[in-house]
Amino acid sequence: MKDDGRCLKLFLALSILFLQNVKGGEVGHSHSHSLRDAKVTVRCIERERQALLAFKRGLVDEFNHLSSWGSEAEKQDCCRWEGVYCSNQTGHVIQLDLGYSFQGKMISPKLIELQHLQYLDLVAIDFNGSQIPDFIGSLTNLRNLSLSSCNLVGQIPSSFGNLTQLQYLDLSYNYQLQPENLNWLAALSSLTHLFLSGANLSTVFDWPEAVLNKLPKLVDLRLVNCSLPPPPTPILSTTLYKTNSSTSLENVYLSDNHLTSSIFLWLSNYSTSLVFLDLSYNNLTGFIPDFIGNMSSLVHLDLSDNQIEGANPNSFTRLCNLRTLWLQTNHLSGQLSQLLPRCAQNSLEELYLNENVLAGSLNNLTSFSSLKVLYLNANQLSGKIPESIGQMSQLEDIDFSINSLEGVVSETHFSKLSKLKYLDLSSNSLVLNFHSDWVPPFQLSDINLASCTVGPLFPKWLRTQNDSSQLDISNAGISDVLPSWFWRNFHRAYVINLSQNLIRGTFSNLVVKFTELALDPNYPLTRPQASHLDLSNNNISGSLSFLCDCQYMILTYVNLSSNSFSGELPDCWSDLDTLVMLDLSNNSISGKIPMTIGSLFQMQTLKLRSNRFVGELPSSLKNCTSLEVIDVGYNKLSGPIPKWLGGSFKNLAILMLSTNHFNGSMPSQLCHLTHIQIMDFSMNNISGSIPKCLNNLTTLAQKGNSILSSTHTYFRITHRPIYQENFNYEDDASFIWKGIMRTYKSTLGLVKRIDLSSNRLTGEIPSEITHLVELVSLNLSRNQLTGQITPEIGNLQSLDSLDLSRNQIDGRIPTSLARIDRLSSLDLSYNNLSGKIPTGTQLQSFDPLDYAENP
Structure with a gap:
């Protein structure tokens, strides 16, 4: 038995040695074919081995991918090293295929020894x-x-x-x-x-x-x-x-x-x-030339993002093999039919004509039997959508948004569209009229019907859509209760926008507990993905406690403004630290702002306006250093204006504390807000003098090109598999402008204003305020300011509105005020001003009430 055991061991040892010899014959492959199936062992050439080791010394192999490279006895054969391949005839290194996993200090000159090298791939090695x-x-x-x-x-x-x-x-x-x-x-x-x-x-x-x-x-x-x-x-x-x-x-x-x-x-x-x-x-202009139409082999043509105005009659004559035609974002005008490559009716799969100036009606496109993607959005198309589109059974993406289409869309428009995944009809005058028990033939991943008439009842056909990643039915004329099945159906959606409807109900009774949903065995891997949730401008009530169930979501944008939410803010913000935008304005939320709000480190916009909040601003808010917009106006907040407001937010552009019970003086630290564009502390109990350092507010003090809107870029989660995309949102702000409450969005960046009205400020108006040459509106009315209007007031050449009324200002009206050509609103009433109104200017044309009650 012992001899048998020795024989077995000897046999195994010989077998292993044989296998090792065979493996030693794996000497490499060219770019396309492996040569490692060679049957003989080829030792690499010594000078080439040394050259490779010198090359390795020029890399930083942090993850030890080149562990097979070395001088040890068992590593002598470089033809078996990771990424190295040799000729099975000569033993010379013919291929070096590395990349992606390394940092590089240098490309070693010793590589010159690899004179038989045919293939050198060092892709994405950072050679600094x-x-x-x-x-x-x-x-x-x-x-x-x-x-x-x-x-x-x-x-x-x-x-x-x-x-x-x-x-x-x-x-x-x-x-x-x-x-x-x-x-x-x-x-x-x-x-x-x-x-x-x-x-x-x-x-x-x-x-x-x-x-x-x-x-x-x-x-x-x-x-x-x-x-x-x-x-x-x-x-x-x-x-x-x-x-x-x-x-x-x-x-x-x-x-x-x-x-x-x-x-x-x-x-x-x-x-x-x-x-x-x-x-x-590029900068292509004019018409697409005729010779393009002779490119009979062309499969993909992309002329997008140029200034092309149209196509010649023969531009697409012989493009019979064309599968994708990308002409979006040009200046293409005329009728859609002029740009359709008729020869490609049987081959064309993708047609992008979006963001042009095409006019007229939608053609019957059924002859393009292979069409999968049809983007005609952001043109000037009018008329009805032809019912024949429902016969185009290969369609996967339809985008007709931002046109002037009208009429009724019915089941017939979708009768054979079983492959449809993406549908965008938003921003048209369309009425979607489906039978209440209609079951669509498709499962949509993206549903965009904003500003179409979908209501008044909540569309029941949405119940059949179980895998949507985006739903936008905002401003859709819905006046109904949000159905109980809604959250279960759209638990995977990363964008949910139901804003600007009349959706009602008590939210807490309607929302499925996300915790229960995540653990539901019938819905495996169903972590809710909603990262963009907009329910604003509806009539939804109940508490906001449901937000605590959203810890299983990756929320970045939440807009619940202009509803009927009540109760106190839940204290679970540390579980929602991905939030970038939070708008809870115009509700009935009460109590103190919880300290955990300071966990929102990525927050750029925080709006708690027009609620019933009490107490002081939580000091933890200073941790939210990414904030660009803070609006807590129209609440019952109290305490002094915190000094950290000026020190923590280097990018803060909008700070609105109006109509609260803030007291104490304006801290000089506010002068550190170099990016501030709107500062509104009106209707509080602030006392003391106006800080003289306001000339440090750089954005208001330096002439420059104003940006129309206040746009934020952020990443948000999209559909599975989880990845991130870049998205934008625009801020808006509401405030009293020339006596009327207005909301600004697309032109918000132009409205640069300081409003300190209706407080208890004393002392003189600091002359430094006249350095703020970008100011469009300055309101210091209803205070206890004294002294004279600074003679340099005329430096504020951008000023459109100036209100210094109801103070105790004396002296004359400075003649420099007459130099402000843009001034259209002025109120100096109820002061101690004396002398004449400067003549020969528009100052003479203002209403006498603007100067009333002055000596």
């Missing part, structure tokens, strides 16, 4: 602003060279002209590469793929000559975001291609450059070979 080493041009056996996203800078070495066997060259997304010329390209006659996207080629004016005329085998060209200058318009386009111009060019990506329509002439020679053409984000 190094230059491309000149010696790479000595690796003359290279077929494939990939140094994309390596943070390389400066010139491309002219020695690259020695790489005459190179077929694939990718230097893209090294944004500080700035080649003076591309002359070295002429020698690369075997090149099939050239990727230089992101390099600065702004001074290479002959780039079409270097690229299009000298590379006879080029198949794929990508020069995206290269600041390419427009090529010169050739005198005779027929003389362009005498030399080695490629007849095999298939893919051309030239988007995001400075190209003009002269590029069309340079591309006209490739009318039979091009498959993919992307000229988006």
